[in-house]
Amino acid sequence: MLSVNNISRSFSGKKVLDGVSFQVRPGRMTGFLGANGSGKTTTMRIILGVLEPSSGTVEWNGAPVTGDGRQKFGYMPEERGLYPKMAVGEQVEFLGRLHGMERAAARRATDELLEQLELTDRRGDALESLSLGNQQRVQIAAALVHSPDVLILDEPFSGLDPIAVETVLEVLRKRAASGVPVLFSSHQLSLVERLCDDVVIIAKGGITAQGERDELRRRHGTTRFEITVDGDAGFLRDVPGVRVSELDGPSAVFEVEGGDEQPVLRAALERGPVRAFGPVVPTLDEIFKEVV
Numbered sequence: 175m176l177s178v179n180n181i182s183r184s185f186s187g188k189k190v191l192d193g194v195s196f197q198v199r200p201g202r203m204t205g206f207l208g209a210n211g212s213g214k215t216t217t218m219r220i221i222l223g224v225l226e227p228s229s230g231t232v233e234w235n236g237a238p239v240t241g242d243g244r245q246k247f248g249y250m251p252e253e254r255g256l257y258p259k260m261a262v263g264e265q266v267e268f269l270g271r272l273h274g275m276e277r278a279a280a281r282r283a284t285d286e287l288l289e290q291l292e293l294t295d296r297r298g299d300a301l302e303s304l305s306l307g308n309q310q311r312v313q314i315a316a317a318l319v320h321s322p323d324v325l326i327l328d329e330p331f332s333g334l335d336p337i338a339v340e341t342v343l344e345v346l347r348k349r350a351a352s353g354v355p356v357l358f359s360s361h362q363l364s365l366v367e368r369l370c371d372d373v374v375i376i377a378k379g380g381i382t383a384q385g386e387r388d389e390l391r392r393r394h395g396t397t398r399f400e401i402t403v404d405g406d407a408g409f410l411r412d413v414p415g416v417r418v419s420e421l422d423g424p425s426a427v428f429e430v431e432g433g434d435e436q437p438v439l440r441a442a443l444e445r446g447p448v449r450a451f452g453p454v455v456p457t458l459d460e461i462f463k464e465v466v
C-alpha cells in the first residue's frame with residue numbers, strides 16, 4: 175500500500191498542501207479529484223520525489239520511499255516529457271532501459287504495450303507525427319514499460335476520445351488487477367465515477383473526502399429518497415413529515431422529517447403498488463460540489 179502521511183508544502187511562504195493524508199491500495203484504481211490549483215500535481219510530484227514536502231512522509235508498504243524504491247514507480251507527468259523527434263518504439267524501449275531493464279526485456283515490454291494500446295503500426299514513427307491522443311497513449315506506455323509496482327498518472331485520460339479511454343482503461347485495469355495501486359488525477363468527474371474503485375477529493379490543499387466510491391456515495395446520500403408508484407406520486411405531499419423536492423408523474427424525490435422513510439413506504443403501499451423505493455445515491459459530481 176502507498177501511504178501519503180500528513181504532507182504539507184509551501185511555495186514562497188504560501189501553503190498549497192496542508193496535512194494531506196490518504197492511501198492508495200493495491201489492486202485498486204484510485205481517482206484523485208480536485209479543482210484547478212487544488213494541489214493534485216504538487217501531491218503527485220511529492221509522491222514521486224520530484225519535489226520535497228515541507229513536512230510529512232510517503233511510505234510504500236510501511237517503509238519510507240527511497241530513491242531506489244522510486245525506480246519501481248511509474249509516473250505520467252502533467253507536462254508530457256517525451257522526445258518529439260524520436261521514434262515511438264525506440265523511445266519507450268529507451269525509457270525501459272533507463273529504469274534498468276535488459277535490452278531484450280525492454281523490447282518485449284514495449285512490443286506488448288504498443289500492441290495493447292493499438293500503436294504497433296506507429297512503432298517507427300516520430301512521436302511528433304502522431305495525433306495528440308496517440309501521443310498520450312505513448313505516454314501511458316512510457317509510464318508502464320518497466321512494470322512498475324505503483325502507478326501515478328496525472329490526467330491520463332484528458333484529450334482522449336471515448337474509444338481511446340476504453341483502450342487505456344483496459345490496460346490500466348489489467349495492471350491494477352495484478353496488484354498494482356493506481357492513482358490517477360482527473361477533472362472529468364463522470365469518467366472517474368465509472369473508472370475508479372476509490373476516490374480522494376482535495377480542495378485548497380486539504381483532503382475533504384476519501385474512501386470507496388460506492389460507500390462515499392451512500393454516505394453522502396441518505397437524507398433523500400426516491401419512489402415510483404403506479405399513477406401519480408403527488409399524494410406524498412399530504413403525508414405528514416414528508417417534503418417533496420421533485421415530482422414527475424409517478425416518480426418523486428422527497429425528504430422525511432426524522433429520517434425514517436418506512437412509514438412513507440407503508441402509506442404508499444396502502445394506495446397501490448410501489449415499483450421502486452430507495453435512498454437517492456448522489457453522483458460524484460454532486461459530492462464534489464458539496465465537499466470542495
Ligand SMILES: Nc1ncnc2c1ncn2[C@@H]1O[C@H](COP(=O)(O)OP(=O)(O)OP(=O)(O)O)[C@@H](O)[C@H]1O
Pocket residue numbers: 185186190208209210211212213214215216217252
Ligand atoms: N513551483 C511552484 N511555485 C509556486 N507555486 C506553485 C508551484 N507549483 C505549484 N504551485 C501552486 O500550488 C497550487 C497547487 O498547484 P497544483 O499544480 O498542485 O494544482 P493542481 O490541483 O494539479 O491543478 P490543475 O488541475 O490546474 O493541474 C497552485 O496555487 C499553484 O499555483
